[in-house]
Amino acid sequence: MSRVEPYGILLVVSLWALVGFGLWALRQRSPLHMPTIALVVTGLVGSFYPLASTQIEPSSWRNLDLLSPSVVLATQLQYVAFAAGLLGALLLAANLRWNERRDASASSGSSTRDLITGGLLVLVGLALYAAYARQVGFAALTDREDYALKYLLGRGLGPLQLGMPIMIVGCLWIEASALPRATKNLFLPVALAICVWSVAFISVRTNAVVLVVGYLSILARRKGFELRSIRPWMVASAFLLYAGLESFALLRGVYRGDLPEALSRLEAQGELVFAAAVGGSELSHPFITAGEVLREREAGELAGQSIVDGVAACLPRGLSPDRPLYLSEQFVRSNYAELAARGGGAAFSLVAEAWLDFGSVSGPLLFGLAMGMLLAWCERRREDVPDGVLARLLPYFVFYVAMQHRNEFGTLFKQVFMIALVVLPLALVGETVATALRSGRIAPRREAT
Secondary structure (H helix, E strand, C coil), X not given: CCCCCHHHXXXXXXXXXXXXXXXXXXXXXXXXXXXXXXXXXXXXXXXXXXXXXXXXXXXXXXXXXXXXXHHHHHHHHHHHHHXXXXXXXXXXXXXXXXXXXXXXXXXXXXXXXXXXXXXXXXXXXXXXXXXHHHHHCHHHHCCCXXXXXXXXXXXXXXXXXXXXXXXXXXXXXXXXXXXXXXXXXXXXXXXXXXXXXXXXXXXXXXXXXXXXXXXXXXXXXXXXXXXXXXXXXXXXXXXXXXXXXXXXXXXXXXXXXXXXXXXXXXXXXXXXXXXHHHHHXXXXXXXXXXXXXXXXXXXXXXCCHHHHHHHHCCCCCCCCCCCCCCHHHHHHHHHCHHHHHCCCCCCCCHHHHHHHHHCCCHHHXXXXXXXXXXXXXXXXXXXXXXXXXXXHHHHHHHHHHHCHHHCCHHHHXXXXXXHHHHHHHXXXXXXXXXXXXXXXXXXXCCCCC
């Protein structure tokens, strides 16, 4: 275990002071308001590993031996800078009057469009995912011993893999609409089936979490639930939910087709379970990655090139065989070559990318400012046009705001770009058909009497 450094404690206090002030400023917003989530997650990621590793010796497949106390402190400083950027964006948004509350109710006039669009999204997504599952194979998808295999076999099938996210968008699109509750309930079995398939069969918790968080964000917004209304039991419930997700990850690592045996293995590991929870937590991975990058690279060496490459990397390999690699791809090949050869990945760190692009402190500060302004603008736009396409899409992206620190600009941009590439044409079809129905150009056939 590392010793608690006074400077490290000061950085943790500074980080949470920035986060706390931002939350106070957003106290009348939903707990799942995107700038709110960005602040909280930055505080958690920037402080979890430094604090937890002083109490429990972490265990992980990551290169933890590279994280000397000085590297940990330098990494903490970058997260403080990122949080300062987010807070600066909130203050600027307040000056622009973006934070004023407005009526966010959806109009029933968009119901027909929403029903058509949501239905098309689910059907198109199901067709794409069925083709993907057929290509990869049921055995590989449900393999609990080699999780990298499905990703290796899925290379080059990106458009088909998009089927699952598109189905999720469709379910959330319907839920966010002004359709009758009875109509919305018709899509709940689809959402439930996605959760069961993802967790029980292919061991991918992300799909289920995207759905749950998306539904909760819609509900909180609809009920007008505010951050200042949070009670201690709600915080405890959120903690238990997170602990459950982390437990699922640990269980998945030892599961070999027999649940009692897997539980026995976890019990036998004793303190190693807590060590693995610290070293392998979703809150630790971005921080560990950032620490590795800070130790091995030069601040500002990319000079913004990762942003240009991140857009170019969205091109399919078939169209652009020499397209740039994502930073996450470069990182895993350089630091975890064996994992990369098996098709696995180690994600990346948005703070590390900011540090590489624009230098120590200034890079994370600029990235935090840009991210905060973007999220504040999206929320402003959702309230100005509650029936718009952006308003329908945002519940899906709430999860990705929460997971922003495990990503980089390129992967976040690709997620938005690919979803929009499918959703916008289908939304246009839905709007066109709905307009035709309202104008009477498309009318139900009547039998002659």
